[in-house]
Amino acid sequence: MSEITPDVVSHLAHLARIALTDDEIAKLTSELGVIVDSVAKVTEVATPDVPATSHPIPLGTVTRPDVVGETLTTEQALAGAPETELGQFKVSSILGEEQ
Amino acid sequence: MSASTTGDLTRLDASELAAKLSSGEVSSVEATQAHLDRIAAVDGDIHAFLHLNADALATAAGIDKRRAAGEKLGGLAGVPVAIKDVLCTLGMPSTAGSRILEGWIPPYDATVVARMRTAGLVPLGKTNMDEFAMGSSTEHSAYGPTHNPWDLDRIPGGSGGGSAAAVASFEAPLALGSDTGGSIRQPAAVTGSVGMKPTYGGVSRYGAIALASSLDQVGPVTRTVLDAGLLHDVIGGHDPRDSTSIPDAWPSFADAARAGLREGAVRGLKIGVVSEMSQENQGFQPGVLQRFNEALAVLEAQGAELVEVSAPSFDYAIAAYYLILPAEASSNLAKFDSVRFGLRVPVAGGTVEDVMAASREAGFGDEVKRRIILGTYALSAGYYDAYYGSAQKVRTLIQRDFDAAFASCDVLATPAAPTTAFKLGEKIDDPLAMYLNDLTTIPANLAGVPGIALPVGLAPEDGLPVGIQFMAPAREDARLYTVGAALERQLVAQWGGPLLAQAPTLA
Numbered sequence: 270m271s272e273i274t275p276d277v278v279s280h281l282a283h284l285a286r287i288a289l290t291d292d293e294i295a296k297l298t299s300e301l302g303v304i305v306d307s308v309a310k311v312t313e314v315a316t317p318d319v320p321a322t323s324h325p326i327p328l329g330t331v332t333r334p335d336v337v338g339e340t341l342t343t344e345q346a347l348a349g350a351p352e353t354e355l356g357q358f359k360v361s362s363i364l365g366e367e368q
Numbered sequence: 369m370s371a372s373t374t375g376d377l378t379r380l381d382a383s384e385l386a387a388k389l390s391s392g393e394v395s396s397v398e399a400t401q402a403h404l405d406r407i408a409a410v411d412g413d414i415h416a417f418l419h420l421n422a423d424a425l426a427t428a429a430g431i432d433k434r435r436a437a438g439e440k441l442g443g444l445a446g447v448p449v450a451i452k453d454v455l456c457t458l459g460m461p462s463t464a465g466s467r468i469l470e471g472w473i474p475p476y477d478a479t480v481v482a483r484m485r486t487a488g489l490v491p492l493g494k495t496n497m498d499e500f501a502m503g504s505s506t507e508h509s510a511y512g513p514t515h516n517p518w519d520l521d522r523i524p525g526g527s528g529g530g531s532a533a534a535v536a537s538f539e540a541p542l543a544l545g546s547d548t549g550g551s552i553r554q555p556a557a558v559t560g561s562v563g564m565k566p567t568y569g570g571v572s573r574y575g576a577i578a579l580a581s582s583l584d585q586v587g588p589v590t591r592t593v594l595d596a597g598l599l600h601d602v603i604g605g606h607d608p609r610d611s612t613s614i615p616d617a618w619p620s621f622a623d624a625a626r627a628g629l630r631e632g633a634v635r636g637l638k639i640g641v642v643s644e645m646s647q648e649n650q651g652f653q654p655g656v657l658q659r660f661n662e663a664l665a666v667l668e669a670q671g672a673e674l675v676e677v678s679a680p681s682f683d684y685a686i687a688a689y690y691l692i693l694p695a696e697a698s699s700n701l702a703k704f705d706s707v708r709f710g711l712r713v714p715v716a717g718g719t720v721e722d723v724m725a726a727s728r729e730a731g732f733g734d735e736v737k738r739r740i741i742l743g744t745y746a747l748s749a750g751y752y753d754a755y756y757g758s759a760q761k762v763r764t765l766i767q768r769d770f771d772a773a774f775a776s777c778d779v780l781a782t783p784a785a786p787t788t789a790f791k792l793g794e795k796i797d798d799p800l801a802m803y804l805n806d807l808t809t810i811p812a813n814l815a816g817v818p819g820i821a822l823p824v825g826l827a828p829e830d831g832l833p834v835g836i837q838f839m840a841p842a843r844e845d846a847r848l849y850t851v852g853a854a855l856e857r858q859l860v861a862q863w864g865g866p867l868l869a870q871a872p873t874l875a
Contacts, residue, residue: 273745281744285698286705287737288725297741300799304742307800308687308755314765315758322763324582324612325568325816326842331611345475351712358707360720 273302377402382447382541382595389446392435396428396446400490403448407492407539409875415514416524416534418453419461420493428490443622444598445488450540452531453494454501455586456575457481464577465497465509465527468704468711468731478575479610480544480586480603487602492540495530499733500701501551501579503527504805507796508735515792516559518832518871522789525555525805531589532559536868542599543589548579549689550785550809552587553821557784557835560823560867562852563589564596565809567842568816569614571600572607580696581612583689583813591868593628593822593852597621600845616843624846628853635671637851639664639838640777644682645808653787655827659834660783663824666858667851675777679769681762685810686803688762691746691755692814698743701736704728738799767815774841779851782808784821784835812839820848822856823867833867 278298282289289297343356352359377385377399388394404424411417421427431446451457454464456474458481463469477485484491498508506514506529514529516522517537524533531543532555545552547565556563564587571586578584588599600621607613627633641664644650648657668674706712706727713726732740746755773780786807795801812819821835836855840847860866 277745278741281741281748283725284748285740285744286702286721286725286728287732287740288722288729289737290729293734293737297738300738301742301745304690304738304799305745305755308690308759310687311684311691311758311762312754314681314684315761319761319764321757321760322767323760325763325767325814326612326614328569328612328614333608341475346708348475349472349709351706351710360707361715361723362719364719 273298273305378406378538380541381592382444382590383592383598385541386444386447396431396490397425399446400424400428400448400492403492403540406875410537411539413515413520413874414517414533414537414539415512416495416530416537416539417450417493418463418465418496418511418530421460421491423459424448424490424492431488431490442487442602444602447489447542448492448540449484449489450492450495450531450534450543451481452528452543452545453497454546454577455481455544456577457491457494460491460494462494462577464501465499465511466731466733466736467510468727469709470711472709474575476575479572479607481575483603489542489602495528495534495543497530498527499736500577500697501527501546501548502697502735502739504550504554504802505792505795506530507792508733510733513792516789517874518560518789521791522832523558523792525558525785525789527551528555528589532556532561532563535589535591536561536871537874541591542595544586544603545589546576546584546586547813548583549693549813550806552589553809553819553835553837554785554805556589556821558789558833560833560871561589561591562593562596562820562822563587564600564820564848565812565818566600566604566845567614567818569612570618570818570845571604572610572613574607574609578700580693581700582696583693585813591866593820593849593856594622594625596820597625597849614843619846621846621849624849625853628850629857632671633854634667634851637672637779638675638777639667639672639851640675640677640773640780642682642773642780642782643676643678644680645782651786651804651807652783653827653829655829656783656785656787656834659825659827660836663836663855663859664781667855670854670858677773677777677780679773679811681765681769682811684762685766685814686807688759688766688814689810690742690803691759692763694739694743695746695756696743698740698747701740704731735799763814766811770811770815770817770841778840779847780839782837784808784837788827788830788832788834808837817842818845818848820852822852824855824859825867826870
């Protein structure tokens with residue numbers, strides 16, 4: 270049995286920066302419980318002697334000469350931004366009042 | 369040109385259309401207009417496209433002009449192509465099927481798109497998909513589902529249902545897809561089209577909006593195996609902008625397909641039939657297994673040898689996949705933060721974090737939220753080793769199964785999807801049932817090996833398309849084109865024409 274509770278989902282949603290509604294939290298709690306119980310079968314065969322694979326075709330570290338390549342102009346980089354000012358991305362305050 | 373003649377242009381394979389363009393019998397403007405007319409006639413029912421390229425005819429005219437001036441053009445120059453909305457395109461929105469990217473126009477082309485433009489292909493527009501490629505039915509698109517041309521009440525597969533439906537309904541001769549767990553091959557299977565997932569690293573991922581970076585691969589969606597090879601030759605090969613791109617040279621996949629069209633192409637070829645994915649009581653629809661076995665018999669009659677192989681770890685593939693994919697996706701989708709692009713939902717007096725959380729709540733659909741939360745869980749302290757770590761070990765076991773299987777055969781065969789197209793709405797509320805659609809396609813992504821899906825007939829019980837999948841060792845994509853083309857040649861001869869000729873005419 271998984272340990273997915275509404276509190277766990279609420280905490281995960283905070284970590285993932287998604288302001289889930291209470292209804293969504295309730296629905297996800299039951300859905301994730303079922304999914305996690307199902308995928309937990311990976312532990313049946315993942316014995317200590319088996320190495321992990323993170324990448325299907327290992328290539329090693331890829332480097333290139335340290336020279337300036339093609340880059341976006343400031344205008345291009347900002348073209349899709351919701352809000353800009355003085356050639357920069359503009360956001361609301363980074364720190365809350367209590368900080 | 370009369371309407372009846374332009375209508376015929378949409379029925380041509382890309383290779384046939386390319387020959388007529390090259391000889392000057394047909395102009396790219398005529399070919400492009402014919403496909404735009406077809407889209408206007410049928411896409412109200414199909415909904416394969418999210419956006420049409422306003423510059424398509426101008427681009428086509430430019431190709432015609434260059435050809436008229438005697439310029440040497442690429443083999444597919446002037447042929448129209450549809451592009452999955454997960455790929456970044458200059459001048460066209462790229463939403464990945466998500467509300468959070470509604471209207472976003474990227475400041476650069478994906479490498480595959482740039483290569484197609486250089487080769488003179490004419491982008492028709494962007495195709496529908498499950499949001500961020502999470503799904504097997506296109507029902508998770510924020511812009512409404514695509515409908516299967518064989519039966520408008522059924523799903524076209526997913527996530528690349530738009531690309532598959534576009535080629536299957538003759539709206540485009542060629543399309544691009546992306547395949548993370550089957551998003552090219554499963555839609556091909558249920559629409560009677562051809563879909564190829566190349567070896568991981570064989571085609572650049574630069575400019576493909578990432579779902580799971582260690583699994584994603586871009587590939588061709590077409591109506592014939594040769595057409596897939598022709599498009600693969602255009603988009604494939606090393607790209608310094610993708611650090612996972614394989615630097616080796618590749619053979620011509622069109623040539624590999626042509627080799628398959630010759631007599632005796634599969635004589636002596638050893639085809640491994642995966643015993644865990646080819647039997648009754650393994651979740652396959654009876655008509656799917658029947659057509660699969662008939663196709664293998666056709667190859668056997670052509671001199672191929674069938675070998676039974678076992679891949680016991682494949683039983684754990686879906687479980688591993690639904691840990692690795694959400695884990696990587698939860699990281700990749702962190703970039704949708706309402707700062708640099710995409711949706712921003714204002715929060716009065718809120719911090720940037722509040723705005724971020726509100727924007728992601730409003731901009732992401734249910735399946736995306738489900739997978740981000742699952743991935744965040746799988747990566748969290750205390751669970752990482754048990755879930756994500758174990759899934760990575762399963763990945764090793766699956767690679768070992770492939771290695772062992774390929775020691776006794778040249779290619780592997782499985783059905784490309786467990787069932788034919790199901791009804792829209794049938795599985796939307798049951799994530800686990802939806803995940804099973806990729807039962808046979810996921811192992812190839814986990815191991816990085818190539819896989820191709822092509823039609824092998826209609827299931828007797830419902831008259832809907834069935835696909836077969838072939839897989840080859842990493843870097844041996846050419847084998848898939850040869851065996852695929854060889855099978856296609858025999859089946860088309862049996863059917864008296866392509867399978868898609870039997871599909872409803874729609875318009």
